[in-house]
Amino acid sequence: MKRNISLRVNGREQRVEIDDADTLLETLRDRLKLWSVREGCGVGACGTCTVLLDGKPVSACLLLAARSAGREILTVEGLGTGNELHPVQEAFLSERALQCAYCTPGFVLSVKALLDENPDASEADIREYLAGNLCRCAGYLDIIKAARLAQEKLKRARDQVGTSE
């Protein structure tokens, strides 16, 4: 059955027509043309279609669009502010943590969610948290370094806000 739902995507209210069977992945790609959200496995096992739902990483291929009505969704298109990259993206660039990069949006969002949840994450925490994102170029060492660098950048930004207040 077709119906209209409201989603908040990348900070903007969106009204979209969906079918009951549509996944969030299909809705984000086919209706909203957010192409950074990519299907890798269709069974929630690879993390390629990771988006943040109310700040938490989810596999968009497993979630029915109808179930995400009224929720806040973030994709890589909504990261950063206009011309400026988010610190996690900057860290991925600095550490050269991407090759074919099909998995990169999923990793970037997972790292953001991790550092929002746990700013003091250890390397073991990083490995644990990112275990659901697969990279077949296997650039995992660079990705860990990027997560570490992003952690420093975010900490510095928070400290600066702290001192200026």
Added chain:
Amino acid sequence: MASLSVVGQSVPRKDAAQKVTGRVLHVGQIELPRMLHVAVLRSPHPHARIVRIEKARAEALEGVAVVLTGRELGEKLPGIDPAFGPAFRDQPILAIDKACFAGDPVVAVAAESRRIAEDALDLVEVDYEPLPAVFDVLEAVKPDAPLVHEQHRPAKAFADLAHVKAGQRSNICYHFKLRRGDVEKAFAEADRVFEDTFSSPPAQHVPMEPHVTLVYLDENERVNIWTASQTPSYVRTEISATFGIPMNRIRVRVPYLGGGYGAKLYAKLEPLVTALALITKRPVRYALTREEEFLMITKHKVITKIKTAVRAGQITARKCEIYWDTGAYAEIGPRVVHKSGYTSAGPYRIPNVWIDSYCVYTNHVPAGAFRGFGVPQVIWAYDSQMDTIARAIGADPLEFRLRHALDEGETFATGTPVRSFGVKQSLAEAARAIGWGEPSPRSSGTKLRGKGIACGVKAVLTPSISGAIVIMNADGTVNVLSSTVEMGQGAETMMAQIVAEELGVSFDQVHIVQPDTDITPYDTITAGSRSTYHMGNAVRLAAGKVKAELFSVVAKKLEVDPGDLVAARGRIFVRGTEERGMSISEAFLARFGSLGTTLTGEAICQPEAIPMDPETGQSEKCTEYWFPSATSVEVEVDTETGQVKLLQFYSVGDAGTAINPKHCEQQLLGSAITHLGLTLFEQMIFEEGRLVNGSLLDYQIASIRDLPEHVRPIVVEVPHETGPFGAKGVGETGTLTVSAAIANAIEAATGVRLRDLPITPEKVLLGLEQLRSGANRKAPTA
């Protein structure tokens, strides 16, 4: 060599910004008006005659544009060759009389949406008559085995496969032979003879972006193909040959790939999607699901029998008998079997060598190239056995390898003298990194530690061709036309560095045009660690032609000899006196009198080989260059659970010259970590020819949790005299020696010798059990 400005620097990749923001274009997001989507019905039987197909109900479903069967292809598209393939034309676009593997496409639907197409498939009925099938490669070679194909028709698409012959009434579609010296005499005179059988399972490439192809007819009714392919030029050739369409009426474009690793070589979805577009006259896109991806192409399952003679501490003879399960269609199997076959005795000084390497049809999913073109499978055998021999005769495994490794100028088993052959250098670096010779601290009781090392070499595909065009604009910026595909390896960045270096312009001023057969020249293939050498040379030569033209203009204007000029920092000037010169724009004005003009240079890099003798595999030049690999690891084996933990892991490769050191390191380490998964757990499991773990829920690949704590890529540089700035290739190097190094470390730790990949905890436990009961070999050595 003069000092270099950008070659040898780890400049950031050209595509980084668009990739980190997700803006990057992939085929799966290209949408065209009235575009149709595809779903395919696949045979559930590994070998079956197609008796009847009933599809009227599917055709009647609203939103369905066409329901196509193999038989109808010839009727709807007269003149079509119903089968394609890079070595043999054996793979039907859709099965015609019979299906040859469980997963073989039988019926295709193009419809308004993927969901409608899938619903339509549910309304198709197919009656099959199962046929006797063959799954075991050693059974398939027997004379009375069920035949997968009655006849084998060579494709004649590639120069290196020109010697592949038509065959019939056998499942062996290709047999490579190498004969050197007198093997039997050496075995008879040997002190000891070692005989082992090693196996390597089928596996899948798992590019995160599955195969996807979009075809439409443009306003001139030309066939336009957007496809995730590593071979845009070949796709055009194959579509032309299959459909009888002139080459200039086919346009193939390839944007960035979400990984390739060999999965996206040659023609895959393109023939089917082209057929659907020609029939419906509408744009058609087919994107594989992950489950379908497992049925597209695989890494060969291989069984290697290797027998080695040793006399007075030296290897005197080696005999290799290798069986490659190429599945239901040969795909590029013959190239894999040939190229890997001739290196299967190793990079060693062995006077007598005998090799038989067989490409064998079975009723499995077709197998092709997977990052290494089969060489990882043969090194798994020979460099595992190197360790068992060394241990048996009381030699140090590293010293035993160094004792036999070929030196510069010595001849390989093919009779080819080796050049730029950094095997010993790579071994030395691997040994240094792991602290070879220093004992592993053995922790208590159930956790045993050991170190392992392995080396090996791959030879680049020869002959092959790369063409490039370099266009310099009047403002000093440059466009480079090349059909090399960017799939994560950093090829664009490599080309831009070489062109910037040659023309003396900044790296940022060089733009690489993505593969488009309307404008980018022919390139054989983006694979096999060949792009840096071949395309690197082509773009360098093409840039050199532009530079020569500019120099002649400037020389005339300044009344100097062109040989006294240099190009650097966007200027052309007299060596040593930068003020005596002009900017590139000024040179253009001097040449053309106006801006907006262009200067173009074109070049082709086409190394030749001397064809091997068909009976002996001997050739004075079988390859353009070699790329050596070494891996060293330290493992900890848990004797209670059989778990193997990698404590240290070093991947070493001889890249010639590292054009971009960071990218070389990423290639080495990435391919090594991928191969760690292939060594320890990856395998496609078939039951009666049906894949039972074809989903990422059931098929595990290496994740971030599998990354060892201490890992490091190490780039060795033994420059190649004809490489661009001395460079060779490095895309596959890291895969080559991982499996043998890990197995060797496990034997060092536990005394257990494992010969069948993957090395699962069950196999380790079984080995330990056999060792305790005396069924396996000797006790552990330190």
